[in-house]
Amino acid sequence: MRYHDIVIVGGGPAGLAAAAAARKAGISDLLILERDNVLGGILNQCIHNGFGLHTFNEELTGPEYAARYIAQVEEEKIPYRLNTIVADITHDRQVTYINREEGLVTIRAGAVILAMGCRERPRGALNTPGYRPAGIYSAGTAQRLMNIEGYLVGREAVILGSGDIGLIMARRMTLEGAKVKAVAEIMPYSGGLKRNIVQCLDDYGIPLKLSHTVVQIHGKDRLTGVTIAEVDADKNPVPGTEEYYSCDTLLLSVGLIPENELSKGAGISLNRVTSGPNVNDRLETEAEGIYACGNVLHVHDLVDFVSQEAALAGENAAEYVKRKKSPEAAAKPARRIPLSAENGVRYTVPQFLEADGMRDTVTVRFRVADVYKDRYISVYYDEKRIMRKKKKVLAPGEMEQVTLTRKSLEEHPQTERITIRTEVE
Amino acid sequence: MEVKELICINCPMGCPLTVTIDGDSLSVTGNTCPRGADYARKEILSPTRIVTSSVRVNGGTIARVSVKTRSDIPKGKIFDVMKEIRAAQLEAPVEMGDVVIADCAGTGVDVIATKSVGRA
Numbered sequence: 001m002r003y004h005d006i007v008i009v010g011g012g013p014a015g016l017a018a019a020a021a022a023r024k025a026g027i028s029d030l031l032i033l034e035r036d037n038v039l040g041g042i043l044n045q046c047i048h049n050g051f052g053l054h055t056f057n058e059e060l061t062g063p064e065y066a067a068r069y070i071a072q073v074e075e076e077k078i079p080y081r082l083n084t085i086v087a088d089i090t091h092d093r094q095v096t097y098i099n100r101e102e103g104l105v106t107i108r109a110g111a112v113i114l115a116m117g118c119r120e121r122p123r124g125a126l127n128t129p130g131y132r133p134a135g136i137y138s139a140g141t142a143q144r145l146m147n148i149e150g151y152l153v154g155r156e157a158v159i160l161g162s163g164d165i166g167l168i169m170a171r172r173m174t175l176e177g178a179k180v181k182a183v184a185e186i187m188p189y190s191g192g193l194k195r196n197i198v199q200c201l202d203d204y205g206i207p208l209k210l211s212h213t214v215v216q217i218h219g220k221d222r223l224t225g226v227t228i229a230e231v232d233a234d235k236n237p238v239p240g241t242e243e244y245y246s247c248d249t250l251l252l253s254v255g256l257i258p259e260n261e262l263s264k265g266a267g268i269s270l271n272r273v274t275s276g277p278n279v280n281d282r283l284e285t286e287a288e289g290i291y292a293c294g295n296v297l298h299v300h301d302l303v304d305f306v307s308q309e310a311a312l313a314g315e316n317a318a319e320y321v322k323r324k325k326s327p328e329a330a331a332k333p334a335r336r337i338p339l340s341a342e343n344g345v346r347y348t349v350p351q352f353l354e355a356d357g358m359r360d361t362v363t364v365r366f367r368v369a370d371v372y373k374d375r376y377i378s379v380y381y382d383e384k385r386i387m388r389k390k391k392k393v394l395a396p397g398e399m400e401q402v403t404l405t406r407k408s409l410e411e412h413p414q415t416e417r418i419t420i421r422t423e424v425e
Numbered sequence: 426m427e428v429k430e431l432i433c434i435n436c437p438m439g440c441p442l443t444v445t446i447d448g449d450s451l452s453v454t455g456n457t458c459p460r461g462a463d464y465a466r467k468e469i470l471s472p473t474r475i476v477t478s479s480v481r482v483n484g485g486t487i488a489r490v491s492v493k494t495r496s497d498i499p500k501g502k503i504f505d506v507m508k509e510i511r512a513a514q515l516e517a518p519v520e521m522g523d524v525v526i527a528d529c530a531g532t533g534v535d536v537i538a539t540k541s542v543g544r545a
Binding site: 064065067146147150172174194195199 | 430433434435438441455474477479481488489491492493500504507508511539541
């Protein structure tokens with residue numbers, strides 16, 4: 001069976017950054033497997049600007065951001081296969097893939113990096129009543145149709161959900177001459193970034209209807225309109241608030257789901273909140289030598305943080321491969337400290353810290369459960385508060401992070417649990 | 426004295442900015458980097474945006490090439506710029522950085538390609 005030191009599943013922003021970092025860490029035998037016919041993943045259709053401010057200190061569009069990483073992969077001559085679907089990954093790192101040139105191939109990997117990204121929550125997950133006429137798209141599908149394939153998906157649109165892709169598409173359709181009548185969001189706050197509300201909705205006078213949802217879809221062959229109603233605190237429609245909007249297009253921007261069928265197949269358990277694998281501070285899953293990064297691990301709002309996280313996964317996978325090859329292969333670090341999310345913090349990534357082999361600093365990323373004003377984010381080692389920082393605004397649409405240091409953990413060697421919580425006082 | 430609340434759109438942090446306008450002087454708080462102060466000043470005095478869109482490509486591996494204005498343009502000119510972008514057509518191949526429309530809609534700003542599209 002063919003062997004590669006590191007096999008990377010997915011050639012989007014996470015896979016590319018992981019590959020570049022693993023090569024930099026001294027691993028030459030890499031292979032990226034990508035199902036599309038180009039590298040770059042979803043960035044290819046994200047033609048708007050705003051990418052790369054943290055990484056390159058300039059504002060790039062999605063394709064330009066991807067091009068920087070693709071250039072690194074090309075320069076380093078990192079091998080990749082396009083039009084290649086991974087069919088299966090086993091717990092002991094056998095990877096089976098399919099493409100037209102090679103057929104069905106199973107290879108062994110020293111380490112595997114999961115970088116499959118996420119997909120959109122579909123209409124079927126919403127239970128919206130009505131027929132199934134043409135004209136209903138997930139926002140990302142509409143984005144692909146417009147930006148890559150060159151179709152105007154509709155002339156009068158309503159958008160359900162205020163996720164970033166929906167907001168971006170509201171502007172995109174407006175610029176191309178369509179009329180976007182409203183964005184309806186069932187929650188009392190937007191799921192997207194503030195800047196996108198300003199520059200995609202406010203700039204064009206598109207109303208954002210918070211605590212509203214689509215209660216009826218009209219039209220049999222092609223969508224003719226939707227009924228939007230206000231919802232109460234339990235998200236049930238309030239009778240008498242229904243309003244009819246005529247439209248030929250409904251875009252759904254109602255959430256992203258990490259794409260973890262392959263992880264499950266490898267026997268890796270998924271986190272209930274993130275829908276991604278549970279990982280330690282090296283981004284290693286429960287399966288030894290299998291790492292995860294990017295949107296397959298948890299949905300990010302900034303690609304810059306995907307790249308950072310993926311680079312860390314690449315470095316750690318490289319270290320693992322080298323360690324396995326050295327004669328005095330060290331045992332896995334034993335002292336494992338769980339991280340828990342409490343009081344308004346929904347989850348943390350990583351979920352565990354391997355205290356013995358910890359790096360100097362570990363970035364813990366998380367999201368909050370609601371919109372909070374003037375709250376602290378606090379870190380506890382057992383019952384002792386180690387640090388806190390005040391935030392003017394916390395919102396579920398914006399990922400937060402804290403940095404843990406090895407030094408502080410060494411000062412508290414008895415720590416059994418690390419807790420991250422929000423606090424009013 | 427007038428106080429305006431803005432949200433910085435320079436990067437996805439979206440800092441909440443408070444601009445205090447006192448006659449000719451203008452002060453900004455709430456920004457975490459210098460870009461925020463610049464943005465607030467500009468947003469009050471002469472708002473600008475970078476416009477991104479796509480242009481038809483004939484004979485390419487894909488049907489559209491993504492484009493952007495090389496720098497920001499006045500907000501009031503967005504639809505004039507879009508009119509020219511929508512009318513434009515290119516022949517493959519297109520290289521990232523190629524000028525698609527020079528001096529678009531009299532803004533003095535070029536529209537450039539943000540990806541490369543090879544010949545089919």
